[in-house]
Amino acid sequence: MPERPADRPVILLVADAHAPLVEQEFRARYDRDYRIVLVGTTGEALDRLRDLVADRVPVAMIAAERHLPDSAGVDLLHQVPAVVSTARRVALISGDEYADALDEMRAALLRRDMDTFVGIPRGARDEEFHVALVELLSEWGWSVARPTVTSTEVVAEPGDRVAAAVRDLLERLGVPNRVLAPDDAAARAILDAAGPGAALPVVRTFAGRVLTGATPSAVAEAMYGGYDSIPPGEIADVVVVGAGPAGLAAAVYAASEGLSTVVLEREAIGGQAGSSSMIRNYLGFPRGISGMRLAQRSRVQAGRFGARFYTGRPVARIEPGPAHEPEHHHVHVDGAQLCARTVVLATGVSYRRLGVPGVDDLVGAGVHYGAASSMAREMADRDVVVVGGGNSAGQAAVHLAKFAGSVTILVRRGSIAETMSDYLVREIAATPTIAVRPRTSVVDGGGEGALQWLVTQDLDTGERSKTHADGLFCLLGAEPDCGWLPGGLARDEHGFVLTGRDVPQERWVDGRPPASLETTLRGVFAVGDVRAGSMKRVASASGEGASVLPLVHTHLAWLRAQEFGADA
Structure with a gap:
């Protein structure tokens, strides 16, 4: 059923001197999906916002010109959260005053008076202007608005805790979803497909597969690759355990350099960072990026280079390659085994329990x-x-x-x-x-x-x-999930994996420490939060994931030399 104009989220424009240009620019791009409303003063804007809130009309964005007849645009944007806290706030700066306004705009950003500022377009196809707006509208649509089109449905009784966990997984993966009660008319076809007496919750994925008695692990495996599809006998150049920022960066760089790359993740791709609503200090994203978007883009990027993802089951153990078969390690999950020439541990950390x-x-x-x-x-x-x-x-x-x-x-x-x-x-x-x-x-x-x-x-x-x-x-705070790792892998007193010169000297081989990100098991590396001494930041974890690749290449070269009988 098509959306009525009154149902569309509102973009409120507050402009005076440049009102015709601003309205034209917004209507040309956004008039189909949003209701564009133009007012000329701060007083009118606040009154209109209050009316919209009273009528339960969603407000996606307020864009205000710098100079308004009754106040500065920034002063208006500062007042907006008291009326509607979820709307994105944008200051519009004309080209002839842009340079003079920079200090004022930066100070307003630091005070969190607005989300961003952009220059009013002075010609056609100002794509930088629209990129800034689309990013904000995209984050609003994911974090605030109910999805108008869903790709996955969850049928469950109200208050079902397993269904809540499934929904959290779907949100972290960026999958539009909705929860239906069993007696909802829209749930009937799903329950019919599931069969009589189907255990709740029932999930229908975007591929049309129906899962009964669904769990987060089963949903993750159904959506992004089950371990049963791993070809038997395959030896991967790199197996990355964990798909947080460190693991995703390792996968992108390994796959982009032509290495056969497999990523194993027991929960949602993105790890803990994937649940962050907004990361504002990540390099290259001046307006910030949600953890879900960062993980989603990284997964797609790695996949385009050929990396394969398998989710839904934890890695149970790693068996180092035996003396007669040193060229690869064995990575075990429930019901499956992979062979890996190198292993990158990027399992991150888990939140401590209150214990109450x-x-x-x-x-x-x-x-x-x-x-x-x-x-x-x-x-x-x-x-x-x-x-x-x-x-x-x-x-x-x-x-x-x-x-x-x-x-x-x-x-x-x-x-x-x-x-x-x-x-x-x-x-x-x-x-x-x-x-x-x-x-x-x-x-x-x-x-x-x-x-x-x-x-x-x-x-x-x-x-x-x-x-x-x-x-x-x-x-x-962080505690590593490392109890499944082999005993020969050194850890500190808190359980974090030791690498490089942090490894006790008595564990060095021939008087030399392991490589900087290498563990006490040759060919097994640790990056990101699971590694002792790491910064526990998204950017540093991503950097370590990228930095491990030269060490991986060095180890692969050593394996080739061993294979051909060269002196290592």
Whole structure:
């Protein structure tokens, strides 16, 4: 059924001197999918926004000219979140004042008064102007708007925790989806295809496959390649274990250089970074990029070079190549085995558990480990608590604040500035619905079927207090998942993998340490957060994933020399 004009999200234009040009430019590109509304003053804009919100009309973007009759455009954009917090905010600068406005615009960005500024086009086909707008509209469409076209349906009873986990996976993969109740008319054809008595949740993927009793692992495997399709006896040049930023970078560079490359991921491609609502300090993305978009683009890029992805099952163990067969290692998952000339460990880390029984019993029912961006829309006007002081926690809090009535960040340290990037500290300070409680921890919680309350403790005084909470998002720092690794692989006291000169000297071979990213197993490398001493940042993980390739090539050359009997 075609969308009626009144149903379309609104782009509100606020312009005076350049109003005809601005309106023409927006209508020419966006009039089909958005309702373009033009007003001339700050007062009119705020009144129109309030009316749209009262009528429950989604507002995707407000674009305001720098000079308005009754205020500066930036002053208007600063006021917008108090009316509609999810709309993207853009300042429009005319060409003759662009250079003079730069300092003012940069200061406004630092204050988070807007999302970006762009020059008003002075001619046809100003694609840079539209790239900036499309990026913002794309992120709005993914994180705020309900999808108008879905590619995957989930049929489940309300409150089904497994279905919530499936939906979170789909959101992290960037797959448009919707959840249907079993008695919904749209669910009938799906349940008929599943057969009588089908166990819920039932998922119909974009390829038309219907899964009954679906789990996140089963959905991931159905969508992006099952291990059963791995050709028997194949030996890959590189097997990358983990598809976060480090693993994806390794896959892109390995495959682009002609190496046969296989990537194994037990959950969503993108890892923890894939759940970040917005990464603003990643090189080359001045307006920021969501973790989902970054992972999605990286996966497509690696795939175009020939890398193959298999998801849904964890790697169970790695068996180093035996003395009579040193040219490859054996990588085992449940029901399948791969042979690899080199292995790149990029498994990242997992969030620590609170260890509070009343809270952990409600995981999936108001309690989430990780950003769980799919749940942000469900927190509209509710009270939310975020536990953690790292960048992931800050990004989650800022995103949740666009929907929730209140967001409280709990940290054990004295300040979030001790562990969080400055740009996020400033953004949190500029968001009135976010409160920070330092030196505070969660000690209890509960609710009838879902989270309803938490008990927090002041770490200095020991005083406890009970507070209402509809959602708890725990991003508690990193612990590596390395228990499955072979015993011959050295790790530090926290379980992170040791590489290069960090390896104890007694484990060196012939008095020489392993290569910089190589472990104590020859031909097995570690990159990203799983590696001891890594920075635990998306950009540094990506850099390590790229940097491992020369070491991989060196090892492959050594294997070839061994094969032909040359002196290694």
